[in-house]
Amino acid sequence: MEKQRILGLVGGISKNSINQKLFDFFKGLAEDRMDIVQFDIKTLPFYCQDIEYNPPAEVKSLKDMIKSSDGLLIVTPEYNRSFPGVLKNALDWGSRPSGENSWNRMPAGVIGTSPGAIGTFGAQSQLRQVLNLLNVRTMNQPEFYLSFPKELPDNRLPEPSLAFLRKYVDAFCDWIRSNKS
Numbered sequence: 001m002e003k004q005r006i007l008g009l010v011g012g013i014s015k016n017s018i019n020q021k022l023f024d025f026f027k028g029l030a031e032d033r034m035d036i037v038q039f040d041i042k043t044l045p046f047y048c049q050d051i052e053y054n055p056p057a058e059v060k061s062l063k064d065m066i067k068s069s070d071g072l073l074i075v076t077p078e079y080n081r082s083f084p085g086v087l088k089n090a091l092d093w094g095s096r097p098s099g100e101n102s103w104n105r106m107p108a109g110v111i112g113t114s115p116g117a118i119g120t121f122g123a124q125s126q127l128r129q130v131l132n133l134l135n136v137r138t139m140n141q142p143e144f145y146l147s148f149p150k151e152l153p154d155n156r157l158p159e160p161s162l163a164f165l166r167k168y169v170d171a172f173c174d175w176i177r178s179n180k181s
């Protein structure tokens with residue numbers, strides 16, 4: 001079966017981002033079924049209405065990648081019970097100019113990790129609200145929240161988390177296949 005093309009956005013842009021690690025684990029588990037290509041959101045300028053009709057090349061390449069992808073995977077950190085501004089900036093760019101919302105009808109999955117006990121629940125619920133407005137078809141179940149382990153022996157997630165991530169990947173793959181435009 002043909003591999004699905006997935007656009008990946010990671011809301012953590014630090015060198016040691018735990019969400020980047022989670023994205024990499026996800027990509028490894030899905031590689032037999034999906035080509036997941038990450039767009040580096042830190043290359044985007046701050047969104048500004050003055051330049052939306054003549055945006056820099058990075059914005060054009062984000063919008064091109066959205067158009068050529070079957071689905072979207074967002075891996076979000078939690079900042080002050082919401083998702084990071086740098087991620088919102090990317091969503092805003094993709095939604096403009098008015099009437100040219102590139103996210104429209106795109107099937108998507110949202111996951112995330114933080115060191116805390118609720119593992120990005122606050123961030124993901126706020127992110128889902130924005131994705132609803134953008135008319136993204138976000139998968140509702142299963143949800144994936146991960147309290148990131150302090151240590152990763154052999155650079156692997158502990159087996160119970162890995163098993164749950166595998167389940168999520170399987171459901172995500174089915175979701176994209178049955179909802180892509």
Ligand SMILES: Cc1cc2nc3c(=O)[nH]c(=O)nc-3n(C[C@H](O)[C@H](O)[C@H](O)COP(=O)(O)O)c2cc1C
Pocket residue numbers: 011012013014016017018019020077078079080081082113114115116117118119120122
């Ligand atoms: C500005 C800021 C706000 C944060 N707020 C939260 C929070 O509300 N909930 C939480 O679980 N962790 C919070 N954290 C901790 C982050 O979850 C932690 O720094 C995590 O490593 C960020 O993800 P990343 O490593 O992928 O960038 C916050 C961190 C920062 C820098």
